[in-house]
Amino acid sequence: MTFNAFIQVVVVSVVLGFSPTTVLSATTSSSRHHGALDSGFDIKLPAPVDLVDERPTVIGSVWNYSTQTVGWVWGVLRDNVFSWITPPTASSLTQSVSKQDAVQLFKLLGYAGYKLKEINTDVGLIPYLSFKFGLARELSEADYDYLEAQVEEWQRTNPGIYASLQRKIIDTVMTVNLGGEYKVSTLKVNLLPLPDVAFTMSPKQTFLGEESSVLMQAIQRVERDLRFIKERKNMP
């Protein structure tokens, strides 16, 4: 048997689902017998392999393999992918998000003076997930320098496009808060169905409404009276 014939036998036997050694032994025995005939010996030839009779078994094997594969893929999908696209429960979300340090963007927003106020989630065919941050404290110059240093450090260690987009959010917040008369009072980060960020800007100098103004005046009056009483008490 030539080398090319050997390779062809192996390939065909694998495709059809036969054991290559079985086929090879059948072919080599037949070739050996042919060689023996040529040499003049009288040898009984075994029956050739009947591929037609073997066909139902081959098809059955292929069918078995196919159904097993489909079953495996379905199991993977069921166990993993569906849990990815269905929204998490509120409790699992709050547990994971309460450790804000785990998420770099949330950590930097914390340095920028923002705290997580709300998590909104909708369970459905198209899930919805958003995080709302509110301004919890003003930043001093030293705080801005520290935040800038942290952003530069993050840029050095995470140069990817996703991290760049997240840094853009921090840069926008810093730019608005540092310059001009407005500040970003609320920041809404939507993760599902599509990621986006919404900034709510309000003037730095806010005006009191009528009720707040009356309340403020009442507080100032009480403060004045208390100061007066304290001074009278300290007098000899």
Next chain:
Amino acid sequence: MQGKMTRCTRHIAVFIVAVLSLPLTAAESTSPSPVPPERTTGQVMYMIGSTLMASYTTAIMESLTKNAGLPPAIIANRGSSRGIESFCEGVGLNTPDIVAVSRRIRSTEIESCRSHGVNDIVEIQVGYEASGIVSRRDDQDYPLTLTTLYTAIAAELPKDFNEFFPNKNMRWRDIDPELPNTEIRFVIPVPSLGGRGFMEDRILQGACRIIPEIKTIFRADVRVKQCITLRGDGRITEVDTPYDRSVVQTLASSPAGTLATIPLKFATEHQEFLKVQPFDGVIPNYETVSNKQYKFTRPLYFLVKKAHIKNYRGKGLVFGLREFITEATRESTVGPGGYLAQLGLFPTEKEIREKTRESSLRLVTINR
């Protein structure tokens, strides 16, 4: 008629004298510094600023004198804050051309500069310097953290949210049982030195970012005031220039347990007397600062008045400022193998050096 004219003339004369005397009086009350004689022709540069950067400034000027033939500059080392104050007095030969600062110029100082006509400032970052905590060499180890240091030296400590009480900690062991049982004493720079600004910004406000009761104060001015006000019971000593020698003298005459904050460069120069303590778990040295393991570093800058720089047609006030900017941004000056690194300067990253060089040579001004 003649009498009326004489009276009238007399009134006018008095009025003119009164008007003319006003500018003189005003000039006496806010008269700018007199112009040094060497500066009348604008051939000599006038530099002022940080004592920490004195050696770097001198080295750059020596190089310029040797290689470019520039006359030696007038250099006055008075501290970063005082230097910026003089720098922002205005534009003219009686004001400094360059200020060397060991911290970033603040927005309020930039506003002050602009209000006095100094509108365009070229900012050149030359490198970093690290500051550490030192004690006498024969003293024990004090492995402090941001929080323990703040708890030792702050005027008031938080009790509950929005409630503060005076700091009553007397010994280091009161704060942390692992610290030695010695009296709390600390030496810091006076407010006019750059090191004080660095300490307030990086150390005190850094500690306040961790303490929840202070971190949650909304207004920045209230929070900063709470943060940087130190105890006034005599346990904190402020020292002036020359800072390194003042620290050494103060530590020599103080009891055990007295610590000081000092630039690493000075600590290395006085290492036969001073022991560098670990801070936040890291001992500052060349390796830990270069690989950013030690985080308490501050950038060093030169600020140059663009109005004093001569243009290519020779119009401008002072000669040599362009050459200074070129020398201060050269790789052989501020790079890892440069002569400033051999004097103790920690170089910035390559990208920052290239960006600084490019913007400085184009005379890009501060935009804050």
